[in-house]
Amino acid sequence: MQAKITVTETWLRKHRHLYDGATRHPFIRSIRDGNINISAFKTWLGQDYIFVRAFVPFVASVLTKAYKGSDDGNGDVEVILGGVAALHDEISWFKKEAFKWGVQLSSIVPQKANQEYCRFLESLIGPEVEYTVAAVAFWAIETIYQESFAHCLEDDSKTPPELKETCQRWGNESFGEYCNSLRNIVDRQLEKASDDVITKAEATLLRVLEHEVDFWNMSHGRT
Numbered sequence: 001m002q003a004k005i006t007v008t009e010t011w012l013r014k015h016r017h018l019y020d021g022a023t024r025h026p027f028i029r030s031i032r033d034g035n036i037n038i039s040a041f042k043t044w045l046g047q048d049y050i051f052v053r054a055f056v057p058f059v060a061s062v063l064t065k066a067y068k069g070s071d072d073g074n075g076d077v078e079v080i081l082g083g084v085a086a087l088h089d090e091i092s093w094f095k096k097e098a099f100k101w102g103v104q105l106s107s108i109v110p111q112k113a114n115q116e117y118c119r120f121l122e123s124l125i126g127p128e129v130e131y132t133v134a135a136v137a138f139w140a141i142e143t144i145y146q147e148s149f150a151h152c153l154e155d156d157s158k159t160p161p162e163l164k165e166t167c168q169r170w171g172n173e174s175f176g177e178y179c180n181s182l183r184n185i186v187d188r189q190l191e192k193a194s195d196d197v198i199t200k201a202e203a204t205l206l207r208v209l210e211h212e213v214d215f216w217n218m219s220h221g222r223t
């Protein structure tokens, strides 16, 4: 018997070009090929620290929506809570890494692409945004980083040794499993969602992909 094609699978096939644009961006390719410009890396580091701080209240809002809106017994709350805990570690890691690279986090000003992305996250926090829609954004945001950085760890990659730890942070297998759990949550929600919510959720996925590309462009000095 053939496995049923999930909604996320349909979307990833339909939007493959945009998805690959986000997960195989020239910034990521430059890490993988070993010719990353270190000042671009430092820009990314400082800007991403600001992004992650704004990501925390968004993820907390997804957690609240999961508590209120998902069926009992599926474990959504535990999976998302794991994400919140990982963000705590992530913030400490950014501080440590910034110190290592001589990046002054207190003086970083968010660039336009980052401001717009953070504003987009804020727009998804309110109770009028359905759990399914917010969960799709959450899944996509985490998965794009997972796939991007895992690409830099493949056997034939020439990632500089000093950037391996960064790539491991998101490219490791257990982060991959966590992203799969988020995807299962999303597909379960989408199975029972109305057409209206499915349409909104797909549009949200596209917005995330665009923001991620803009974020890499910004880091790469293309804005």
Ligand SMILES: Cc1ncc(CN)c(N)n1
Pocket (backbone or CB within 6 Å): 048, 051, 052, 055, 141, 142, 145, 212, 215
């Ligand atoms: C821009 C961006 N996108 C995703 C992630 C993964 N949490 C991140 N840290 N920054």
